[in-house]
Amino acid sequence: MPLLIILIVGLVIFLAIYFSRKSIVLRKLSKFQFRHIGQFRSNELTKVTGKVLQVEEPFIAPFSKRQCVAYIFQVKQKVSSGKNSHWKTLVKHENIQSFFLEHNGKLVMVKPSVASNNYHSYMVEDKRITSGTFNDPTPEFKNVLNDFGIASENWFGFNKTLKYTERIIEIGETITVGGIAKCKTLKEPIEGYNYSKIAALESSAEQKLIITDHPDAKQKRKSF
16 A cells, blocks of 8 residues: 555656646757757747847836846735645736847847747746745835735734745846747848848747747757
């Protein structure tokens, strides 16, 4: 019986890791071929590691106040029921915008969209802030809670057990993106870019963009 329990627990842990968002994104990305931006092959599944540059006015992360092109943040509260407790999600927001990826002085356009659901992403956790009975929320954490109408204290004046997590893709951060390689004609000039065409990584009905800042996805070689 103990051996059976160990096997069951081991299987549960394996499945939790295998089907985690991080593992799924890294597995999907492993099917793409690294290419230098100047050597794209049209319609090939291609991935590039490069530095994020903005296309439009970037987002501002709620807690860290850093400029970013993508974010996921959550506020959770630990709630108890009898002898059991669990984390209840109070707020969850995710957003992303178009951006450039720069590598060796060349640019590639990436156009993910929450509305069209054309991408899979995994972002490494950048911030984790907590509060509890003997752990007062910082002024910065209180400001975030106030922005979303969440009280930091209960009816009795005690601190709630709260947790805030923030994941972002920051301007200037090095990330890896996979998509369908294309060459696009520019409708409007880009400042500092002297070409009429630009490389792009796109999605299709069958293939979504894959986006991650996890270091395991980065291209390890110095050159292609």
